[in-house]
Amino acid sequence: MTNSExxxxxxxxxxxxEYRGENVFRVRAYRKAARTVGTxxxxxxxxxxxxxxxxxxxxxxxxxxxxxxxxxxxxxxLPLLEELxxxxxxxxxxxxRVPGLGPKKVKSLVDGLGIDSLDGLERACREGxxxxxxxxxxxxxxxxxxxxxxxxxxxxxxxxxQDADAIAAMMLAWMRQCPQARQVEGAGSWRRGxxxxxxxxxxxxxxxxxxxxxxxxxxxxxxxVLQRGDTKASIRGPRDVQIDLRVVERDSFGxxxxxxxGSKEHNVRLRSRARxxxxxxxxxxxxxxxxxxxxxxxxxxxxxxxxxxxxxxYEAVGLPWIPPELREGGDEIDRASGGCxxxxxxxxxIRGDLHMHTTATDGEDTLGEMVRAAAARxxxxxxxxxxxxxxxxxxxxxxxxxxxxxxxxxxxxxSLAEEGRPPIVVLKxxxxxxxxxxxxxxxxxxxxxxxxxxxSLHYGQNQPRERITQRIVEAIENPYVSVIGHPTxxxxxxxxxxxxxxxxxxxxxxxxxxxxxxxxxxWRLDLDDRHAAAAKRAGVKVVISTDAHSTAGLDVMRCGVxxxxxxGLEADDVVNTRTLAGLKKLLTRRG
Numbered sequence: 001m002t003n004s005e006x007x008x009x010x011x012x013x014x015x016x017x018e019y020r021g022e023n024v025f026r027v028r029a030y031r032k033a034a035r036t037v038g039t040x041x042x043x044x045x046x047x048x049x050x051x052x053x054x055x056x057x058x059x060x061x062x063x064x065x066x067x068x069x070x071x072x073x074x075x076x077x078l079p080l081l082e083e084l085x086x087x088x089x090x091x092x093x094x095x096x097r098v099p100g101l102g103p104k105k106v107k108s109l110v111d112g113l114g115i116d117s118l119d120g121l122e123r124a125c126r127e128g129x130x131x132x133x134x135x136x137x138x139x140x141x142x143x144x145x146x147x148x149x150x151x152x153x154x155x156x157x158x159x160x161x162q163d164a165d166a167i168a169a170m171m172l173a174w175m176r177q178c179p180q181a182r183q184v185e186g187a188g189s190w191r192r193g194x195x196x197x198x199x200x201x202x203x204x205x206x207x208x209x210x211x212x213x214x215x216x217x218x219x220x221x222x223x224x225v226l227q228r229g230d231t232k233a234s235i236r237g238p239r240d241v242q243i244d245l246r247v248v249e250r251d252s253f254g255x256x257x258x259x260x261x262g263s264k265e266h267n268v269r270l271r272s273r274a275r276x277x278x279x280x281x282x283x284x285x286x287x288x289x290x291x292x293x294x295x296x297x298x299x300x301x302x303x304x305x306x307x308x309x310x311x312x313x314y315e316a317v318g319l320p321w322i323p324p325e326l327r328e329g330g331d332e333i334d335r336a337s338g339g340c341x342x343x344x345x346x347x348x349x350i351r352g353d354l355h356m357h358t359t360a361t362d363g364e365d366t367l368g369e370m371v372r373a374a375a376a377r378x379x380x381x382x383x384x385x386x387x388x389x390x391x392x393x394x395x396x397x398x399x400x401x402x403x404x405x406x407x408x409x410x411x412x413x414x415s416l417a418e419e420g421r422p423p424i425v426v427l428k429x430x431x432x433x434x435x436x437x438x439x440x441x442x443x444x445x446x447x448x449x450x451x452x453x454x455x456s457l458h459y460g461q462n463q464p465r466e467r468i469t470q471r472i473v474e475a476i477e478n479p480y481v482s483v484i485g486h487p488t489x490x491x492x493x494x495x496x497x498x499x500x501x502x503x504x505x506x507x508x509x510x511x512x513x514x515x516x517x518x519x520x521x522x523w524r525l526d527l528d529d530r531h532a533a534a535a536k537r538a539g540v541k542v543v544i545s546t547d548a549h550s551t552a553g554l555d556v557m558r559c560g561v562x563x564x565x566x567x568g569l570e571a572d573d574v575v576n577t578r579t580l581a582g583l584k585k586l587l588t589r590r591g
Contacts, residue, residue, distance in 0.1 A: 001072050001073060001076055001238065002043070002163075002166045002167055002170065002238050002239070003037050003038065003040055003043060003044055003166055004038060004159075004160075004162070004163035004166050004167075004239070005072075005238055005239055006037050006044060006069060006072050006073070007034045007035075007037040007038035008034075008239075009072055009078060009081060010030050010031075010033050010034035010037065010065075010068075011030070011031065011034040011038075012081065013030050013078070013080065013081050013084065014027050014028075014030035014031045014034065015096060015102075015103050016081070016084040016085065016088055016103075017030065017084070018102070018103035018104065019088055019092060019103035019104070019106065019107050020084070020087070020088070021107075029060070029062075029065070030065075032059075032060040032364060033060050033061055033065050033069075035060075035364070035549065035550060035552075035553075036058055036059050036060050036061065036364070036550060036552055037058075037069070039548075039550065039552040039553045039555060039556060040058070040552050040555075043166075043170075044069060044073060045073055048070065048073065054066070055069055055070070058552075059364055059365060059550055059551065059552070060364060068080070089110060089116070091110065091115065091116040091117055091120075092106055092107075092110060094117060094118055094151075095109065095110070095115065095118065095121060097118075097151040098118070098121070098144060098147050098148055098150075098151040099147040099150060099151070099491075099494055099495040099496065100140075100143060100144065100147060100495070101144065105135065105136075108133050108134065108135055108136070109121065109124075109130070109133060112133040112134070113129055113130070113133060118148055118151060118152060121144065121148065122145065122148050125141050125142075125144055125145040125148070126145065128141070130144060139462065143462055147495075147496070150495075150496050157493075158196035158197060158198045158493070159196060159197050159198075159239060159241060160195070160196060160197075160492060160493070160522045160523065161190070161193060161194060161195055161196065161197055161522065161559065161562070162522040162556070162559055163239065163522075164190050164196075164197035164200060164241065165190065167200065167221075167237055167238050167239065167241060167243075168186050168190050168200055170221060170238075171186075171200065171202065171219065171221075171237065171243060172184060172185075172186060172202070174215075174219050174221075175202060175204060175212075175215065175216065175245075177215075178204075178206075178211070178212055178215040178216075179211075180206050180207075180208040180211040180212050180215070181204050181205070181206050181212055181215075182204075182205040182206055182250060183204070183205035183250075183253055184202065184203075184204050184205075185202070185203050185257055186200065186201065186202055186203075187201040187202065187203050187257055187260040187261040187262075188200060188201035188260060188261060188262065189262070189263075191261050191324045192261060192262065192263065192324045192325055192327055192328070192566075193324070193325045193562040193563070193565065193566050194566075195492055195525050195528070195563070196492060196493065197241075199241060199242040199243065199244060200237070200241055200242070200243045200244070201243075201244050201246070201260045201261075202216075202243065202244070202245045202246070203246050203248065203253065203256045203257045203260055204245065204246070204247045204248070205247075205248060205249070205250050205253040206247050206248075206249075207249060207250075209230060209231045209247035210230075212245075212247050213228060213231075213232075213233045213245065213247065216233055216235065216245050217233060217235060219235065219237075221237055221238050222235040222236065222237060222243075223235075223236040223237065223238075223240070224236040226242065231246065231247045231248070232244070232245060232246050232247065233245045246260060246283070248283070248284070250308060251285065251304075251307050251308050252283065252284045252285050252307045252308075253307075253308060253309070254306075254307055254308050254309035254310045254311070254312060254313050255281070255282070255283055255284055255285045255286065255306070255307035255310075255313050256283040256284070257310055258281075258310045258313050258314075259281075259282065259283035260283065261324050261327065262327065263327055263328050263329055264329070265328065265329020266322075266327040266328060266329045266332065266333075267281075268329070269329060269333050270317065270333065273317050273318075273319075273333060274286065274316075274317050275289075277317060277318070279305065279316065279317065281313065281316075281317070284307060285304050285305070285306060285307025285313075286304070286305045286306040286307060286312075286313055286316040286317070287302060287303065287304050287305065288302040288303040288304075288305060289302060290302040314336075318337065319333065319336045319337060320336055320339075320341060322336050322341065323341075323344055323565065325344065325562065325565040325566045326341070326344075326565075326566070326568065328566075342568050342569070342570045343570050343571075344564075344565040344568070344569065344570060345544075345561060345564050345565060345569050345570055345571045345573070345574050345577065346561065346571075347557065347558050347561045349561075349571040349574070349577040350379070350544065350557060350561065350574075350576055350577060351379065351380050351381065351576060351577060351578065351579060351580075352379055352380060352381040352382060352383075352576045352580070352583065353374060353379055353382050353383070353545055353546050353548070353554060353557065353576065354382070354383040354385070354427070354429070354452055354454070354482075354483070354543055354545050354575075354576055355383065355385050355429075355431065355454055355483075355485060355517065355519070355543075355545030355546065355547045355548075356370055356374075356382060356383070356384060356385060356545075356546060356547065356548040356549075356553070356554070357384075357385065357386050357387070357394075357431075357547075357548065357549045358370055358384060358386055360386045360395075360397060360401070360405055361386040361387040361391070361394045361395050361396055361397060362387065362391075362393075362394035362395065362549060363386070363548075363549045363550065364549055364550040365550050365551050367384060367405070367408060367409070367412065367426075368412065369551055370382070370384070370548070370551060370554075371384075371412065371424060371426055373551035373554055374424060374554060375423045375424040377554055377555075379424060380423075380424060380425065380579070380580060381424060381425045381426070381427060381580045381583070382424065382425075382426055382427065383426075383427040383428075383429035383451065383452040383454075384405070384409060384426060384427070384428070384429050385429040385430055385431040385452065385454045386402075386405065386430065386431065387431050387433070388402075388430055388431060388432040388433050388440070388441040388442050389441050389442065390432075390433035390435060390441035390458070390459065391433055391441075391458055396433075396441070397430070399442065399443075399446050402430060402442070402446065403446075403449075405428075406428040406449070406450075409426050409427075409428050410428075412426055413425060413426055425580055427451035427452045428449075428450055428451045428452070429450055429451060429452035429453065429454065430442065430447070430450055430452075430453055430454070431454040431455075431456055431485060432447065432453060432454070432455050432456075432481075433455075433456060433457070433458055433459065434455055434456065434457045434471045434472065434474070434475050435459075435471075436459055436460035436463065436471075438470075438471060438474060439474070440455060440475065440478065440481075444478070444480055447478075447480035447481075448480050450480065452482050452483075453480050453481050453482045453483075454481075454482065454483050454484075454485040454517070454545075455475040455476075455478070455481045455483070455484055455485065456484070456485035456486060457471060457472060457489060457498070458489075461489055461498040462498070463498075464499070465499040465500060465501060466501075468498055468499060468500045469500050469501040469504050469505065472484060472487065472500065472505050472508075473504060473505065473508045476505070476508045476509055476512055476514045477508065477512055481514060482514070482515060482587065483514065483515040483516065483517050483543050483545075483575075484505070484509070484514065484515070484516050484517060485517050485519065485545075485547070486517060486519040486521075486524050486526040486547070487500070487502065487505060487516055487517065487526060487527055487531070488500055488502060488526050488527070488528075488531070489526070490524065490526055490528075491523045491524060492522070492523050492524070492525065493523075494523065497526075502531055502534075503534070506531070506534055506535050506538050506540055507538065509535070509538075509540045510538040510539050510540050514540075515540070515541050515542065515543045515575050516535050516540055516541075516542055516543070517542070517543050517544075517545055518532055518542055518543070518544045518545070518560045518563050518564055518567075519545060519547050519560065520544055520545060520546045520547070520556045520557050520558075520559045520560025520561070520563070521546070521547050521553075521556060521559075522556060522559050524547070525559065525560070525563045527542070527563075527567070528563070528567075529563055529566035529567040530567070531567075532563065532564060532566075532567030532568075532569055533567040533568050533569075535567075536567065536568060536569055536573050541573060541574070541575045541586065542564065542569060542573055542574055542575065543574070543575045543576055544557065544560040544561060544563075544564055544574055544576060545560070545576070546560065
């Protein structure tokens with residue numbers, strides 16, 4: 001099983017335990033283990049196979065959990081999970097897809113109203129019966145009704161990019177072991193870096209397609225062979241994802257990779273440009289049309305011009321190579337034609353991480369552990385931004401505890417600098433909450449002493465559009481706020497964004513010089529690519545941050561960078577590509 005599958009199993013187990021009212025500490029242990037596994041880049045199978053390491057070396061994984069992970073790795077099954085699934089009504093799993101309905105609330109609905117489906121829940125809301133259940137009210141009932149459509153949407157059954165990436169990495173590694181495969185690449189929405197992925201596409205360069213397809217179908221993770229032909233095949237892989245393979249000859253590999261990467265809209269515009277030049281493009285290459293520009297009838301193909309590489313496919317129609325992340329059918333072809341393609345930001349450009357949490361609030365690792373892990377990843381600075389006091393469920397910091405943490409950071413920086421130039425500098429930060437009634441949960445006299453302030457909205461997410469927008473704009477206008485964290489509050493596949501006038505937020509940030517965050521957590525990726533592009537057009541600088549709650553969480557930075565690339569952002573558009581001196585210069589200008 002992949003890390004993402006194991007994380008999903010542990011999280012599902014925690015949901016079932018919580019539904020049954022089991023010990024809260026036991027539930028938290030499974031959730032913590034799920035987060036650790038879900039953010040781990042290295043496969044658990046590799047960790048276990050290393051004789052110098054053990055699964056229990058991972059944060060939050062004790063002997064019991066390690067045993068369960070080993071069972072999942074060996075058999076793909078967990079007896080405890082199967083037993084709980086038999087004991088819990090099937091409708092529970094469907095109902096928990098509704099944003100805002102956790103295990104406890106779902107149990108109240110099932111026990112109190114006999115709800116057995118999403119349709120049944122919708123009827124109960126429309127009939128006003130949900131508000132009569134203890135712990136619910138008219139507003140909660142209305143919110144549930146609004147969110148049922150979100151839960152029913154097939155779009156929200158797609159895999160997160162990071163989960164699809166784990167499966168793609170396994171499949172690519174397997175196919176590159178095939179002796180008859182000369183080149184192997186992934187394509188489709190995974191290659192374009194879409195937030196969610198429906199299926200996976202592979203393109204292989206080989207003159208022996210039968211041998212390649214044999215190898216593909218023998219993959220140990222394949223649950224079923226769905227289709228098999230002379231040059232293509234499909235299998236059902238981990239997480240029930242469909243994986244499609246296309247085998248082509250070397251002189252068509254670039255054309256096939258371009259074609260199957262898409263998007264459909266991008267390819268339609270590219271083919272239109274080709275027709276205007278008397279050419280045709282398909283997965284086999286670029287050909288000249290006999291008789292010139294095509295009419296309505298299908299033209300005959302003439303001289304072959306390109307196809308071995310993507311670059312020569314684009315060159316054949318007078319364009320430079322376009323990065324896959326930009327191929328969504330927007331203005332990328334016009335920009336490429338005009339020589340205006342951006343030089344997209346890369347992971348190697350990132351110098352610091354400016355949003356992370358420690359055990360002082362809801363993080364899983366200490367201040368020292370987070371800083372050491374950041375230094376090990378080559379970062380030159382970080383900001384520790386534990387929650388402010390409003391987030392009581394995370395043991396948010398009041399003034400006294402925050403100042404005590406900042407004193408600890410001062411001591412840590414002094415220690416790091418004792419032997420000369422420090423390997424990393426730690427900024428004194430805080431993630432303050434925007435209060436429902438307005439203002440922030442810590443006073444300005446405290447915030448002005450911070451090096452870095454993230455302002456986020458965690459409560460009152462169902463307030464009217466005008467009120468939520470007003471709260472965010474008010475935070476933007478606070479002179480001590482550096483950046484707005486996860487600006488729309490969405491959780492991909494779990495919770496829609498709150499109703500906010502994002503154009504007004506971007507305009508306010510442009511006016512004040514406040515930064516906006518791309519939160520790299522794979523569930524958030526907030527700002528999305530469209531809003532990131534809008535921020536760039538408005539001259540607003542963006543911060544890509546992990547919002548890490550553990551050392552493993554620092555590795556999701558690559559997801560945030562991918563999102564920034566989809567928005568067309570360059571290194572200069574991203575605040576934390578700068579040196580610490582450059583960052584401080586930007587902050588000074590804002591002041």
